[in-house]
Amino acid sequence: MGCVSGKTVKTVPETPDGNGHPVTMVYPPVGNRGQKGKVPPPEGQVRTSNKVKKYRDKFDPRVTAKYDIKALIGRGSFSRVVRVEHRLTKQPYAIKMIDRVQGREVFESELSVLRRVKHQYIIQLIEVFETRDKVYMVMELATGGELFDRIIAKGNFTERDATRVLQMVLEGVKYLHGLGITHRDLKPENLLYYHPGHDSKIMITDFGLSATVKGPDNMMRTTCGTPEYIAPEILARKSYTCQVDMWAVGVITYILLSGTMPFDDENRTRLYRLILKAKYSYAGEHWKEISSVAKDFIDKLLVLDPIERLTSSQSLKHPWILSMAAGSSNKNLHRTISQNLLQRQSTRSQANSTKSAKSTRSTKSNKSNKSGKSLRSEHKRVQPEEIDALHRDPEVQADLASMG
Missing domain, CATH: 3.30.200.20 (Phosphorylase Kinase; domain 1)
Known part of the structure; x- marks a missing residue:
């Protein structure tokens, strides 16, 4: 499970x-x-x-x-x-x-x-x-669709739109953390629009992996999550706090602004090594259009040390969120996000066709390109046996040693 x-x-x-x-x-x-x-x-x-x-x-x-x-x-x-x-x-x-x-x-x-x-x-x-x-x-029934399906259908998406989404998510996460609740599976699929209207709010859903922790240390040790969004301290099998949710918010923000994943690899071991090193970049022409303050927000969330990572309260006070990206570019990011979705979907379709005798027909692929489904995790939830195998890998052991 x-x-x-x-x-x-x-x-x-x-x-x-x-x-x-x-x-x-x-x-x-x-x-x-x-x-x-x-x-x-x-x-x-x-x-x-x-x-x-x-x-x-x-x-x-x-x-x-x-x-x-x-x-x-x-x-x-x-x-x-x-x-x-x-x-x-x-x-x-x-x-x-x-x-x-x-x-x-x-x-x-x-x-x-x-x-x-x-x-x-x-x-x-x-x-x-x-x-x-x-x-x-x-x-409650949320009828507005998933976050990325809505963005793709909208046709226009700016940094200001991104901050509106994130502000709602952060308010919800702050409320949960205030009650000692950690979601542990924040990802775009679990962020739904309440209704189809342009003024719809975002709803955080799916609390199947959530935890409520009592006690002075407020620590958890359970290994769980979705591969692309899992925090490095969980992979390292360290005790962790609600700050794992903030790492996931950083990943979601990166995707919101680019249509790409900060940590992305078909091979799970390579994917986890990227996460353990917090190895991501702003390579590509599309990142040149993104403001430095937006990148600063991501950089302060995708931090290996959870103590140094922004909390939900601190994130809401970050200049980019607080100003609703007022000083940022108003460039429409929709085309960039759509193109990156298309490229990622094409790459995944080719990879899947080599693994399966049932090749994906181009008509089916083209249809799926019109939604945000290509940004869904291709992997199932993290399993303990794969983390066992990860910790037996000599290169991973070296990465963990460098993390202290």
């Missing part, structure tokens, strides 16, 4: 308190499903496709009595996410259905966080249904 517990520090589940979500309700598990107490669907229920019906039939009847299942919008290893509509209010929501056995670690982490938080830039939990084998999390 991409998150392996360390030896000395563990994630501490939180219970709702005075600062928690006021409307979250947890329903007790039912005994025998399909027997007494089954709630029939209301009369006049709207007909749905066979695919939607397939997922609706898997839902607990108490859920379908209150919410009309509309469409499948996402899936994970142990979960499914559907778009639903409240039968009385007609308000749309998203429901994440999680296998409570196989997906236990994920839903416990996510619930422990979402029950406590209430912030305008963080996805909101509405209520929870629990059965013997499933957990149903009813949440």
Whole structure:
């Protein structure tokens, strides 16, 4: 599941308190499903496709009595996410259905966080249904799409636009860190626009790898994350703090301004070595158009020493963010980002075609170039065995020794 517990520090589940979500309700598990107490669907229920019906039939009847299942919008290893509509209010929501056995670690982490938080830039939990084998999390529905899909579709994107996005993300991260919560998987795919309008806010989502740490040292040891966004101290298997989120913000900022990754390699060992050395550059013509103050912001986040790295509060006070890039170039970065996305997608498509007998057709590739999906991590979440192998590599051992 991409998150392996360390030896000395563990994630501490939180219970709702005075600062928690006021409307979250947890329903007790039912005994025998399909027997007494089954709630029939209301009369006049709207007909749905066979695919939607397939997922609706898997839902607990108490859920379908209150919410009309509309469409499948996402899936994970142990979960499914559907778009639903409240039968009385007609308000749309998203429901994440999680296998409570196989997906236990994920839903416990996510619930422990979402029950406590209430912030305008963080996805909101509405209520929870629990059965013997499933957990149903009813949440706000973000309909504006993923961050990079929106940027590509927009057609115009400047440094000022980037600071608007980052300001919202940083406010949300600051709130989380103030509660002792570390997200541990910040990346563009987990930053969604609330609605399609141009004035939509950004929502931080997916708290499956998040941790709430109590104690005087406030340290974590769990190895988890997404390869391109993981902080060097996690790779080095050092105790770490919420500053790992700030490293991820630095990576996201670099991508926002260029359409490229600061650390990018098909080979995971080479990728991790780049991260361990914080080896990135501003090579390329497109970086000449980016202001020095924007680069300074990135440089103060992609710092090996987490103590020297900007905190969320300090980041919000950085001149580039504070001034909303007022003194920066107003050049439209959209073309540059799109071209780099195209180039990266082409490179990845060629690499994938050599690995698989099923070659990617050009029509399919051209279609995917119109979205930000080429910036999604090509790798699955970090696994402990690959970090074991990483630490056995002599060159990596030398890198770690140089880090102290």
